[in-house]
Amino acid sequence: xxxxxxxxxxxxxxxxxxxxxxxxxxxxxxxxxxxxxxxxxxxxxxxxxxxxxxxxxxxxxxxxxxxxxxxxxxxxxxxxxxxxxxxxxxxxxxxxxxxxxxxxxxxxxxxxxxxxxxxxxxxxxxxxxxxxxxxxxxxxxxxxxxxxxxxxxxxxxxxxxxxxxxxxxxxxxxxxxxxxxxxxxxxxxxxxxxxxxxxxxxxxxxxxxxxxxxxxxxxxxxxxxxxxxxxxxxxxxxxx
Amino acid sequence: xxxxxxxxxxxxxxxxxxxxxxxxxxxxxxxxxxxxxxxxxxxxxxxxxxxxxxxxxxxxxxxxxxxxxxxxxxxxxxxxxxxxxxxxxxxxxxxxxxxxxxxxxxxxxxxxxxxxxxxxxxxxxxxxxxxxxxxxxxxxxxxxxxxxxxxxxxxxxxxxxxxxxxxxxxxxxxxxxxxxxxxxxxxxxxxxxxxxxxxxxxxxxxxxxxxxxxxxxxxxxxxxxxxxxxxxxxx
Numbered sequence: 297x298x299x300x301x302x303x304x305x306x307x308x309x310x311x312x313x314x315x316x317x318x319x320x321x322x323x324x325x326x327x328x329x330x331x332x333x334x335x336x337x338x339x340x341x342x343x344x345x346x347x348x349x350x351x352x353x354x355x356x357x358x359x360x361x362x363x364x365x366x367x368x369x370x371x372x373x374x375x376x377x378x379x380x381x382x383x384x385x386x387x388x389x390x391x392x393x394x395x396x397x398x399x400x401x402x403x404x405x406x407x408x409x410x411x412x413x414x415x416x417x418x419x420x421x422x423x424x425x426x427x428x429x430x431x432x433x434x435x436x437x438x439x440x441x442x443x444x445x446x447x448x449x450x451x452x453x454x455x456x457x458x459x460x461x462x463x464x465x466x467x468x469x470x471x472x473x474x475x476x477x478x479x480x481x482x483x484x485x486x487x488x489x490x491x492x493x494x495x496x497x498x499x500x501x502x503x504x505x506x507x508x509x510x511x512x513x514x515x516x517x518x519x520x521x522x523x524x525x526x527x528x529x530x531x532x533x534x535x536x
Numbered sequence: 537x538x539x540x541x542x543x544x545x546x547x548x549x550x551x552x553x554x555x556x557x558x559x560x561x562x563x564x565x566x567x568x569x570x571x572x573x574x575x576x577x578x579x580x581x582x583x584x585x586x587x588x589x590x591x592x593x594x595x596x597x598x599x600x601x602x603x604x605x606x607x608x609x610x611x612x613x614x615x616x617x618x619x620x621x622x623x624x625x626x627x628x629x630x631x632x633x634x635x636x637x638x639x640x641x642x643x644x645x646x647x648x649x650x651x652x653x654x655x656x657x658x659x660x661x662x663x664x665x666x667x668x669x670x671x672x673x674x675x676x677x678x679x680x681x682x683x684x685x686x687x688x689x690x691x692x693x694x695x696x697x698x699x700x701x702x703x704x705x706x707x708x709x710x711x712x713x714x715x716x717x718x719x720x721x722x723x724x725x726x727x728x729x730x731x732x733x734x735x736x737x738x739x740x741x742x743x744x745x746x747x748x749x750x751x752x753x754x755x756x757x758x759x760x761x762x763x764x765x766x767x768x769x770x771x
Contacts, residue, residue, distance in 0.1 A: 488711050489728055492718020492754070502715055502754060528718065528728055 303338055307449055310334045312486050312521030314456055327460045328359035331432075331453050336361045339446040341434040342414065345371045346422070346457055347380060348430035355384055355430065370408045371433060374417070378405035380431050383419035387428045389451070390419040393440050415439045418447070420454040424462060432457060490524035497535040508534060540565055541677050548681060552688045558586040559660075562681065566674060568644070568662040572596045573685055575650070575658035576611045579741050580693050585658075591640065595663055598636055605633045606647035607659035614656055616679050617647040620669040643667045648679050650686035653724045653734040654760050655741070657690055687730060694736050716750035723760045734760060 314327065328346045335344035345360035345367070355375035360367060374380035379390040379402075392398060393416050395409045409417070418434040418441070432454040434442065442450065487509070494505035512534070513523040526532035544561035551557035559571040570592035574584040582600045587593035599605035606617040622637050622645050637645070642663050650658040660682045662670075670678065713735065721731035738758075739749045752758035 485714050488714030489718035489721065492715040492720075493722040494718075495715070495754070496719040496722040528721065530722075530725070 306338055307334075308485055309521065309525075310338070311452070311456070312524065314460070315487055316521045328457055331457050332359045332361050335432070335434060335450065335453060339434065339449055340436065340438075340442060341418070341446070342437045343367055343435040345433045345435075346430060347371065347375055347384075347433065348422075348461065349384065349428070355381060358430075366408075366412060370405070370412060370414075370435075373405040373408055374419075374433065376404075378402045379417050379419040380433050383421045383431045383433075384428055387421045387423050387426075389421065389447075390417075391441050392417045392419075409435070413437055416441070418442045418450060420450050422454045422458040422461075424458050429458060429461060486521060486528055487524040490527040493527045493530075494534055497533065544677075544681060545684060548684045548688070553692070555585040555689065555692065558685050558688070559588045559592065560586075562660060562662055562678065563588045565681075566662060566670065566678060567668045568646070568664045569666075570663055572661045573650070573658070573689075574600075574607065574661070575689060575693075576600070576607055577656065577658070579655065579657050579737070580689070585689065591642070592661065592663060594640075595637075595642070595645075595661060598633060599661075602630075602632045602636075604630045606630075606645050607661050610647035610649040610659045611656045614649050614651055616649070616675055618670060618675060619646065620644045621667050641665060644669070646670055646675075646678065648682035650682055650689055652683075652686050652690050652730060652737060653720070653726055655690065655734060655737045657686060657693075657737075660685060687733060690733055690737050694733075694740055697740065712754060713746055713750045716753040719753050720760055 310330070314330065332344040332346055335341055343361045345357050347355040348358050349355055355372075357371050357375075360371060371380065375384075378398075379392050383390040395406055395415055395417060398406045414435045414437060416436045416439055418436070420432045420434075421428045422430040422432060432450060434450055436442075441447075487506075490509055491502050491505040494500065494508055495502050498505065498508065500508065509523055509527065512518075516523070523532065527534070544565045547561040547564075548558065551560075555573070558573040562568070562571040570588040572584055572587040572592040572595065574582065574596045576582050584593055584596045587596065596607070599607050606619060609617045622634070622643055642665060644662075644664040644667055646662040648660045648662075649656055650660065660678070662678070713732070716735055717728055717732045720726065720734050721728055724731065724734065726734065735746055735749055735753070739746045742749070749758065
């Protein structure tokens with residue numbers, strides 16, 4: 297039980313710190329690196345990587361849990377003929393519980409994966425409506441499908457990555473940070489709760505509460521998610 | 537936690553999904569003959585969930601039927617009701633029950649409300665054939681244990697009625713619910729989980745969606761406090 301709670305709490309923390317990343321103006325690669333590292337740390341996966349379409353339909357690895365060339369190569373093979381590119385083209389999750397059973401046209405990927413000790417793979421499209429921009433790939437040493445919670449989390453990570461990337465692209469064009477933020481993350485649970493706390497304790501609106509939290513975080517050089525967590529667990533109070 | 541009290545709390549958490557076990561840690565920890573756990577009132581109806589023996593079960597039923605007794609008082613007041621010597625002076629308070637208690641030769645009775653924030657959903661009854669008293673520390677422990685049971689009971693009941701009250705909704709409405717959760721946790725000094733449970737329970741009690749309740753909370757039309765009946769609606 298406590299293990300599950302810890303994992304969920306850490307997932308939340310990650311989402312909250314991602315929200316923080318988006319607030320402060322961010323480097324998209326840092327964001328994606330955080331995502332794959334988090335996948336490896338919290339999900340039942342051995343290695344993780346994110347690939348993005350370069351605009352010509354080619355997929356490139358932009359972040360992976362190891363920079364080891366063999367892993368990057370393997371992922372790249374998957375992007376030529378394998379679960380990765382299939383997920384990208386169909387816009388669907390491709391779950392391969394047993395890499396040894398994959399079709400002949402994926403043979404290069406299959407052999408390389410087996411050689412590196414991977415037994416199964418889970419590829420999640422990074423998709424905004426009809427637009428697939430890349431995939432999140434989770435490679436595992438164990439046979440079988442990811443469990444449901446991890447699948448949901450992987451899906452959420454892929455979505456965050458998508459949002460983060462699309463933001464960065466549109467930010468260059470519009471620079472409307474404040475407005476962009478509103479739809480940025482759907483999982484800022486702790487921050488939303490903290491807004492409620494401050495709205496009540498300080499008698500302000502939810503929007504004003506967010507400004508207070510953000511202002512406090514900035515003036516104390518803390519992450520906004522950190523401030524939010526302390527407001528929610530009541531170790532920090534704005535009402536004196 | 538290695539104390540007997542800690543062990544009792546752990547036992548309650550272990551039996552979160554088996555309500556029949558709820559009475560056991562109370563009997564183990566306190567110097568009483570038996571215990572029962574029941575839901576009472578309009579929110580979840582009147583039903584015995586757990587009884588250590590036939591007497592405890594009958595005592596509950598008797599109180600349901602008579603509409604009086606310590607468990608009703610505990611639910612109404614939201615506070616423990618301690619009656620170490622029932623035969624001595626309780627006739628006026630619960631006339632019908634007192635007669636039955638005397639017949640059954642029960643001496644002491646204690647009731648602790650099952651409550652989550654302002655939602656009062658039932659009571660734990662402890663009885664003894666010998667005269668026993670609970671000291672302040674014991675009463676506080678029993679009250680804390682009843683709180684734990686209350687959360688489990690409400691969570692289970694809401695799970696049983698289905699997903700309408702385990703709200704997932706879309707991203708926008710989830711945010712509203714999270715924000716309202718924040719307001720309620722500040723109003724009642726609860727954990728986020730309990731605050732959310734209060735919103736869920738209130739939605740269930742009023743046959744509305746969590747989203748509607750959450751919106752009322754955020755817009756100040758509905759607020760909770762730990763005082764009295766604890767729910768204030770305005771506007």
